[in-house]
Amino acid sequence: MKTLERSLFFAGWLFAATGAGLALASTAxxxxxxxxxxxxxxxxxGQGATVHFVNNDSVKHNILIKKLDFNSGLQGPGDSVAVTFDKPGKFKVRCGIHPKMKMKVVVN
Ligand SMILES: [Cu+2]
Structure with missing residues (x-):
């Protein structure tokens, strides 16, 4: 009986660990x-994910997400801006300096 309990516990632990691993894949x-x-x-x-925006350019940029009321301010070359998306939905990301810079983050 004790052995069976231990096996079930181990199976449950393995399942939880695997599930956590899958969840981690979409959190960054x-x-x-x-x-x-x-x-x-x-x-x-995934919901709660943190997205890192890395300025790998020679000019300054900015991260503007109106729906989150987020404005990074000036982002110099080499600077990274981290944004956590707590709510599901579609979020338009723009650069306040260069109007043509746009992308979208879909949070599931
Ligand atoms: Cu820019």
Whole structure:
């Protein structure tokens, strides 16, 4: 009986660990800014995910997400801006300096 209980416990633990691993896969993402453009037009992440916007350009950028009331201020070359998406939905991300820089984050 004790052995069976232990086996069930282990199976449950394994399932939980695997589930956590899958959840972790969608809790972080990186988008780069190069040549005055975002490297991704659209990304999908899980609710609660943190997206890192990395300025890999030679000019300053900015991260503006109206729906989240988020404004990073000036983002110099090499600077990374982290944004956590707590709510599901579609979020337009723009650069306040370069109007043509746009992308979308879909939070599931
Ligand atoms: Cu920009």
């Amino acid at each position: 993402a990186t988008v780069t800014q190069v040549d005055k453009a975002f490297t991704e037009k659209e990304i999908s992440v």
